Amino acid sequence: MTVRELLLEAARTFSGSDTPFLDAVILLAHSLDVPKEKILAMLPEEACDVPASFFEMADRRRRGESIAHIRGFREFYGRTFLVNDDVLSPRQDTEILVEAVLEAGDMCASMPNASRPLKVLDLCTGTGAVAISIAAERPAWHITASDISLKALEAAQQNAHRLLALPSAVEFVASDLFSGILGQFDIIVSNPPYVPRAQAEQLISDGWKDPLVALDGGIDGMDFVRAIIAQASEFLYKNGVVLLEMDPSQVSEAVALFKQAGFCEIRIWKDLAGRERVAGGRYG
Template sequence: MKVYEAINWGAKELKGVCDNPRLEAELLLAHCFKINRTALFLRREEEVSKEQLERFLEFINMRKSHIPYQYIVKKQCFMGLEFFVDENVLIPRPETEILVEEALKRLKRGDVVLDIGTGSGAIAVSIAKYFPDCTVYAVDISKKAIEIAKHNAEKQGVLDRIFFIESDLFCNLPPNLKFDFIVSNPPYIKKREIELLQEEVKKEPIVALDGGEDGLFFYKKIIREAPFYIKSGGKIGFEIGYSQKEEVTTLLEESGFKDVEIIKDLAGIDRVIIAEHKL
């Protein structure tokens, strides 16, 4: 079977499974060849080896089972950086880049940053990469997530600037440590809405999606405890769900945070909330 024939077959198999079956078939086959999609076009008349074809078939079947493309190829691009991802971590989304970008705008030299629920390390690693004059702490309750985040930090050359800690939120942080900036993309899907998510999303770790009955469980817990770990004048920033602006704003103001800012994504949806802690 030639390359173009394999692509045609893969696209047919993926019809109805994803939004762009031909594109995904091309990307999966390119991954089998260990080349990029452009290079694959130049080899469209080339025969696909038995081993490559078997691997391609395996990938197509995985995708037909709604396993996310990123888990199949074990990577995702975020903030212009490549991150290793698998089923133990949430797949970083483009929307979360807004949180990182807004944090980078506000950081000062020497700041100490905490990333809560680091997952793949996308937020922590990106901040350390693009603002090397800060120190970053990154926590996650999952040991496997911490291992993946460390791998990504090493891959991007910032492992020496991030302290990774297996911890349930603030629990295992060093005593008396206070932060200039706390960032988090916590689970914020309402429990009853989990089953309504796309099949691909439901393949991601439930612990990274489930925000409790009202979707606010982790916001409440983090915001309640944050004043004990943040400096006066320090900032806190979250990614939020499309309808959570008012509720998270109220939680922040009740815990002593002021000057609440809301940043919208490219679709005009409230996506990031940032506030300052003032004693």
């Protein structure tokens, strides 16, 4: 059996994956501790001395566990974030949220009356991927990251210590949305739970290791989006911005909610597949 045949055989069992062959390549590379490019170069070769760990990981993938949770880390915005069963594994689409924050923040910082570092609040921070990426890209900004889960905050702090030259650049706060938040901010950003409850429960049943609390957005998935938009103005400086990630099917309702709450200059950002993924607006 060649390496290609080995990978194809494993990939055929990854029925829940959009990229089954790539998944198999990544798992073999991880088990051999080599770059995936080396695996691709080995495709015509005989599959000799395949580590038992490859078959163990392939079985976990077959049962629905994500590549990130199997390996214990996920690449995001050019950095490697540790993940575990207590946090949502950051998705590549969420990098668009970081881009939107940097774009909005740079515009705020360039205004004639900008006289202090920007203050950014990241709600539902999870692994800290968004907050830490922003802090790494804009070290002068003041970043606060919050989550209702203490275990998630522990994971986020661990990532901050690994990835930031000054880990204290991000202040971590235990908070159920705005309940523990003090002060005002120039930008409020969030990738909140937005999966409809029944779908979230099915994903967990199918083997997803992301915690239910990080997926479940209520009956229609919009509970947190609605709550953030409704409350955000109390925590924004004048002309402050809110930016939220959501499912493309939820964007039109979010835009309407932004308008009803008094936001203007409402914009939509598309993900890498061209789907509407982030909505935001300016208040005041």
